[in-house]
Amino acid sequence: MLRAILGLFAILLVAPIVPGIANRVKSALTGRRGAPVLQLYADLWKLWRKGVVYSPTTSIVFRLGPAVLAATTVLATCLLPLDGATSLVGFTGDLVAFAGLLALGRFMLVLAALDTGSSFEGMGASREVTIAAFAEPALILCFTVLAMATGRLQLQDMLGPPLAQAWLAAAPSLLLGAASLFVLSLAEACRVPVDDPLTHLELTMIHEVMVLDHSGPDLALVLYAGALKMTLFGSLIVRVLVASVAVPAPVALVLLLGGLALYGALVGTVESGMARLRMNRVPQILVAASAIAGFGLILLLK
Amino acid sequence: MHSFHELILLLVVLSDFWVLGTTRLSSTIRATAIQGVLLAALPIALYLHPSVHLIGLALGTFLVKAVVLPYFLTRAIREAAVRREIEPLIGFTASLMLGAAAVALSFAIAPRLELGSIPSAMLVPVALATVIIGLIVLTTRNKALTQVVGYLILENGIYIFGLTQAERVPFLVELGVLLDVFAGVFIMGIVVFHINRAFDSLDSALLTELKD
Amino acid sequence: MLLLGLILLPAAAGLLATFLRSVRSRVAVLVGVASLHVVGTAWLWWAHDVSALGGWLAVDALGRIVLSVVSLVFLAVAVYAIGFLAAQQAKGRRLFIRCLLAFLSAASLVSLAHHLALVWIGMEATTLALAPLVFFKRDRRSLEAAWKYLVLSSVGIALALLGTFFLAAAQVDGRPLILEDLILGAATLRPGLLHAAFVFLLVGYGTKMGLAPLHSWKPDTYGEAPSLVAGLMAGALTSCAFLGLARTTEVMAAAHQTAFIQPPLLALGLASLIISAGFMIGQADLKRLLAYSSVEHMGLLAIALGIGGAGTYGAALHLLNNGLIKTVMFLAVGNVVMLSGTSEASATRGLLRRAPITGALLVAGLFAVTGSPPFGLFVSEFTILGAAFHEGLVWLAVVVLALLAVIFVGMARMILGVAYGRADADAPRLVETFPLVAGSVLLGGLVLMLGLYIPSPLHDSLAEAARALGGGAP
Numbered sequence: 001m002l003r004a005i006l007g008l009f010a011i012l013l014v015a016p017i018v019p020g021i022a023n024r025v026k027s028a029l030t031g032r033r034g035a036p037v038l039q040l041y042a043d044l045w046k047l048w049r050k051g052v053v054y055s056p057t058t059s060i061v062f063r064l065g066p067a068v069l070a071a072t073t074v075l076a077t078c079l080l081p082l083d084g085a086t087s088l089v090g091f092t093g094d095l096v097a098f099a100g101l102l103a104l105g106r107f108m109l110v111l112a113a114l115d116t117g118s119s120f121e122g123m124g125a126s127r128e129v130t131i132a133a134f135a136e137p138a139l140i141l142c143f144t145v146l147a148m149a150t151g152r153l154q155l156q157d158m159l160g161p162p163l164a165q166a167w168l169a170a171a172p173s174l175l176l177g178a179a180s181l182f183v184l185s186l187a188e189a190c191r192v193p194v195d196d197p198l199t200h201l202e203l204t205m206i207h208e209v210m211v212l213d214h215s216g217p218d219l220a221l222v223l224y225a226g227a228l229k230m231t232l233f234g235s236l237i238v239r240v241l242v243a244s245v246a247v248p249a250p251v252a253l254v255l256l257l258g259g260l261a262l263y264g265a266l267v268g269t270v271e272s273g274m275a276r277l278r279m280n281r282v283p284q285i286l287v288a289a290s291a292i293a294g295f296g297l298i299l300l301l302k
Numbered sequence: 303m304h305s306f307h308e309l310i311l312l313l314v315v316l317s318d319f320w321v322l323g324t325t326r327l328s329s330t331i332r333a334t335a336i337q338g339v340l341l342a343a344l345p346i347a348l349y350l351h352p353s354v355h356l357i358g359l360a361l362g363t364f365l366v367k368a369v370v371l372p373y374f375l376t377r378a379i380r381e382a383a384v385r386r387e388i389e390p391l392i393g394f395t396a397s398l399m400l401g402a403a404a405v406a407l408s409f410a411i412a413p414r415l416e417l418g419s420i421p422s423a424m425l426v427p428v429a430l431a432t433v434i435i436g437l438i439v440l441t442t443r444n445k446a447l448t449q450v451v452g453y454l455i456l457e458n459g460i461y462i463f464g465l466t467q468a469e470r471v472p473f474l475v476e477l478g479v480l481l482d483v484f485a486g487v488f489i490m491g492i493v494v495f496h497i498n499r500a501f502d503s504l505d506s507a508l509l510t511e512l513k514d
Numbered sequence: 515m516l517l518l519g520l521i522l523l524p525a526a527a528g529l530l531a532t533f534l535r536s537v538r539s540r541v542a543v544l545v546g547v548a549s550l551h552v553v554g555t556a557w558l559w560w561a562h563d564v565s566a567l568g569g570w571l572a573v574d575a576l577g578r579i580v581l582s583v584v585s586l587v588f589l590a591v592a593v594y595a596i597g598f599l600a601a602q603q604a605k606g607r608r609l610f611i612r613c614l615l616a617f618l619s620a621a622s623l624v625s626l627a628h629h630l631a632l633v634w635i636g637m638e639a640t641t642l643a644l645a646p647l648v649f650f651k652r653d654r655r656s657l658e659a660a661w662k663y664l665v666l667s668s669v670g671i672a673l674a675l676l677g678t679f680f681l682a683a684a685q686v687d688g689r690p691l692i693l694e695d696l697i698l699g700a701a702t703l704r705p706g707l708l709h710a711a712f713v714f715l716l717v718g719y720g721t722k723m724g725l726a727p728l729h730s731w732k733p734d735t736y737g738e739a740p741s742l743v744a745g746l747m748a749g750a751l752t753s754c755a756f757l758g759l760a761r762t763t764e765v766m767a768a769a770h771q772t773a774f775i776q777p778p779l780l781a782l783g784l785a786s787l788i789i790s791a792g793f794m795i796g797q798a799d800l801k802r803l804l805a806y807s808s809v810e811h812m813g814l815l816a817i818a819l820g821i822g823g824a825g826t827y828g829a830a831l832h833l834l835n836n837g838l839i840k841t842v843m844f845l846a847v848g849n850v851v852m853l854s855g856t857s858e859a860s861a862t863r864g865l866l867r868r869a870p871i872t873g874a875l876l877v878a879g880l881f882a883v884t885g886s887p888p889f890g891l892f893v894s895e896f897t898i899l900g901a902a903f904h905e906g907l908v909w910l911a912v913v914v915l916a917l918l919a920v921i922f923v924g925m926a927r928m929i930l931g932v933a934y935g936r937a938d939a940d941a942p943r944l945v946e947t948f949p950l951v952a953g954s955v956l957l958g959g960l961v962l963m964l965g966l967y968i969p970s971p972l973h974d975s976l977a978e979a980a981r982a983l984g985g986g987a988p
Contacts, residue, residue, distance in 0.1 A: 288398055292401070295319075463683075471691065
């Protein structure tokens, strides 16, 4: 239990570094110096101390959005076995709760965006939901691959020791699942090629445009939840891949943190290599991710 | 238990998906070249003690499918000045979904075919899926060059299926090379006559007849 | 030795023709080889049980019938080529004769091969040999036609190869893919793979035959190719493709799978009849009309195979009749094109007065091709419909009859308009030289003879072919 709490805090603490690494690697690969890796901490601290401005047209929904988003994302983190063996909270079928919590956070954020009554936010919300409609089936498919491979329905087992066994029998499927998760993580973390976190042109933004009206601590929560979500997906991928070697729990946690750094670097490399896709091509790569996971599933079924 | 050939077959299916999902022609050609390399490695990976015949097959496949045809396809792109598939009959997302359905269908059908002893259980489903995906590309894309790529994928699927019989019936798989002759003719047509789009029907009267 | 000669002689002659400088000598080689081929083929009707290359090549009843069609059609086309090439510019002549001879070689291989992979190789070679000839006119339209022909045929050929692989996989013992061993060991073939093999071979060779809905290359190709090439395709190439399908049917019949093959054969056959009937009405071009007529007759052949019983006898006879009469029709239309410069029906009127023999051949051909007595096609279509009644497929016979009636109206309206009609007084006349009509008259005479009297060796052969296809003589 203590180890699990320790793991949770470690992840909550390092979450803002992961996008920092990605941005720094991207800058370096495109020949710039870029912002410091720890930049997001400074941003969060600055925002936290600022006041909040609420438009008179908004209601309580707008104020709830960021809080619920942050809370659900942290709760989802509790479901993952970060030390490789046990998760803080776990029950049979908690993989659905994981997907549901993330969906709930996104739902509240979308509602908050719609609550502003601005056409920009509305457009961003519609795009976010379009992407979610393709991303969520892909996530469930990836989880199904893990569940089929391990024969378990609890994240703690699906990503824990039984997974190490599954690697011996179903390596191709798990590799496909991890590949699918990676594409999915780019969409969920709003990175290139799905979304561009650096753009500030309203017409091309997806996630950013949705949160334009948030300010101060609210914006800090949104930014933090975004970083945490990226870390969550990174952890999922790292856990799936790292599980192939069985190690004691403290080492597993170190491996996880190291893996997250690598994941951030990989995302940065991908970003430096390609441009954001046109909006109508985004569903396509998510369908491709689903197809890859589905293929992994087929391999398990045969 | 998961051996090298299963990994190869897996990558073959992924390269099929790659072709289904990309608009850039140079990228689809790269996918076929990679598929050619995979197919050349396949006979050696399948049979642990390959005969001279199989090694020759692998070398020939590598030469034709991974070197010669991709090279000429790349030349054809330059000659015909086409870069992207712009208006496929079925959207890329939909064709990816079709491709996924094809893979599922192939894995569902393959066990019913009761083949005797074959070197890998994945061989037949991957062959069927590749054939179907080749047909999908062939029928839903408008650019002549993409259709050639689709045809090559179809051919590759047939080649994979032929490998199940490679030991029993000598020189059957090699017949697939004769199909490459067609591919060669198509590429030649594109280079010499600058055929850019595939043709629709010649008969405009026929189109009006179809309407009523 | 004879079998190898039938295949290799045309190929060697094709090479020789490359080195001959004068057109006259090249055409002489063409006609000479065609005549020798006919003699060799005729010899096969007396020399029984010939085989070569350890059973890879052999003669059986069906193969002999197809080879005879190929050989006769080719002779007629070769003689016609004398007149045709005389009227053309020098461009492309050398390639022309080489491709024709290569086709003869490949078609002979298809007819004689008893190794199904060899059948496939021959089929691919026939496709490739005729492709340059479709592009004979060197213009945009013919390029388009050649492209479509190649794309669709190549897919068909590829699927046929897959079907052949499946057949090899279905076989448990015996020499792989040798027809006799497949039939002998039919009981041990694995049914799942056998079914898959049949489906792929049906689609593959069906594309080459031009069965609807895989026929879309046919009107364009026949419309753009020179008439004698179109005649060769409609007469000989489709017969070879049918032989590919028939070989498969032989194996399926031996494995007692007739219940499995009947529905797809009938479905494709009926679709071909319906589509050809629909597109013949209101057709404006003679060659496209004949192309749809070819689709129709391929459909009839598929239906005949599907019916089984005496239908198979009808199929073998119909194959012979259709191959001969289609060439007659296309060569006659070739003369029309020579006269008017186009195959559009509206451009030509009063053909019977301006080119009497061609006109007469066209009108006679119209009645023959639509299955009117006293021509051979009446007998074969009657046999097929009779078999349908006999096998309890009355609805099928009724539907086919109705469609044949529609087709008759569609063809008659157009061809009679060309043959009669009122021509301008000063409209040019065609000098019908011997090469331009001799082949057509010969083949037309044979079709007429087959309607009145079937010689007993031929009857025996047809009955033997029918038995191999799982049926029998009526």
